[in-house]
Amino acid sequence: MSARILDGKSIAAEIRQEVRLEVEAMAAQTGAVPCLATILVGNDPASATYVQNKARACKEVGITSVRIELPADLSEMSLLHEINRLNSDPVVHAILVQLPLPPHINERRILEAILPEKDVDGFHPSNLGGLLVGSPLFVASTPLGILELLDRSNIVIEGKHAVIVGWSVVVGKPTAFLLLQHHATVTICHIKTRDLAFHTRQADILVVAAGKPGLVTGSMVKEGAVVIDVGVNRLSDGRVVGDVEFPEVAEKASLITPVPGGVGPMTIAMLLKNTVDACRRKWGERCGR
Numbered sequence: 001m002s003a004r005i006l007d008g009k010s011i012a013a014e015i016r017q018e019v020r021l022e023v024e025a026m027a028a029q030t031g032a033v034p035c036l037a038t039i040l041v042g043n044d045p046a047s048a049t050y051v052q053n054k055a056r057a058c059k060e061v062g063i064t065s066v067r068i069e070l071p072a073d074l075s076e077m078s079l080l081h082e083i084n085r086l087n088s089d090p091v092v093h094a095i096l097v098q099l100p101l102p103p104h105i106n107e108r109r110i111l112e113a114i115l116p117e118k119d120v121d122g123f124h125p126s127n128l129g130g131l132l133v134g135s136p137l138f139v140a141s142t143p144l145g146i147l148e149l150l151d152r153s154n155i156v157i158e159g160k161h162a163v164i165v166g167w168s169v170v171v172g173k174p175t176a177f178l179l180l181q182h183h184a185t186v187t188i189c190h191i192k193t194r195d196l197a198f199h200t201r202q203a204d205i206l207v208v209a210a211g212k213p214g215l216v217t218g219s220m221v222k223e224g225a226v227v228i229d230v231g232v233n234r235l236s237d238g239r240v241v242g243d244v245e246f247p248e249v250a251e252k253a254s255l256i257t258p259v260p261g262g263v264g265p266m267t268i269a270m271l272l273k274n275t276v277d278a279c280r281r282k283w284g285e286r287c288g289r
């Protein structure tokens with residue numbers, strides 16, 4: 001079998017267009033313009049690029065973005081002050097702190113300081129817990145993007161065996177719960193999993209989010225599987241690759257996401273959607289709706 005490409009880039013463009021129309025309609029009806037504040041601490045080039053891409057995407061669809069760039073040696077207390085300021089700013093509907101943070105800052109403490117109703121990343125414990133019981137205000141953009149990609153490609157999830165490689169709070173765990181909510185049977189593999197290939201070969205839907213180039217090879221994939229590669233790894237020669245050995249896995253899979261152009265654009269599109277939802281919810285609250 002030779003896989004069909006799951007084209008995240010064009011599906012994300014479709015979603016961005018929908019968001020743009022939604023922003024226009026909301027502005028016409030309510031005068032409200034969604035606003036996302038991003039915080040970048042330090043000067044990691046990859047993080048700076050991600051934040052820049054998010055700001056550019058906001059602009060394209062009519063969302064206001066406020067970019068806050070802070071020095072790498074910033075104290076945790078100063079960062080908490082910045083978040084508190086944004087929490088109480090009525091113009092800001094959504095807050096995103098780009099990860100990773102410098103090692104002297106406690107990431108969990110920072111993420112927990114963001115108001116859940118402005119937490120468009122879905123990393124606050126109240127949103128993560130909400131996902132567990134099926135009613136979060138926000139779900140993280142990458143897992144949402146994966147589910148949207150499957151949905152818009154007419155891939156049935158119910159009854160399928162989904163195997164996720166990687167147990168991060170950013171991707172692996174929320175993706176597992178979303179797939180479970182859609183009635184998949186879910187296996188989560190991680191760094192201590194014995195015989196990873198045994199598990200990946202069971203997958204009807206295989207989601208790989210381990211951050212290890214070349215981790216999943218052709219022999220680890222079942223014929224006809226749907227393969228979602230979340231990895232973004234920059235090699236020493238400058239190439240950006242996923243966690244999956246694309247050519248050999250594409251020979252076995254029925255559908256596969258490329259890197260770049262697969263999950264990455266979907267993540268940004270879903271962040272825009274979450275930001276519009278944050279704004280709409282705030283406006284609804286003000287009008288008692």
Ligand code: GUN
Pocket residue numbers: 096097098099100121141142170
């Ligand atoms: N770093 C890598 N992925 C993400 C993400 O989805 N959100 C944030 N805030 N930081 C990240």
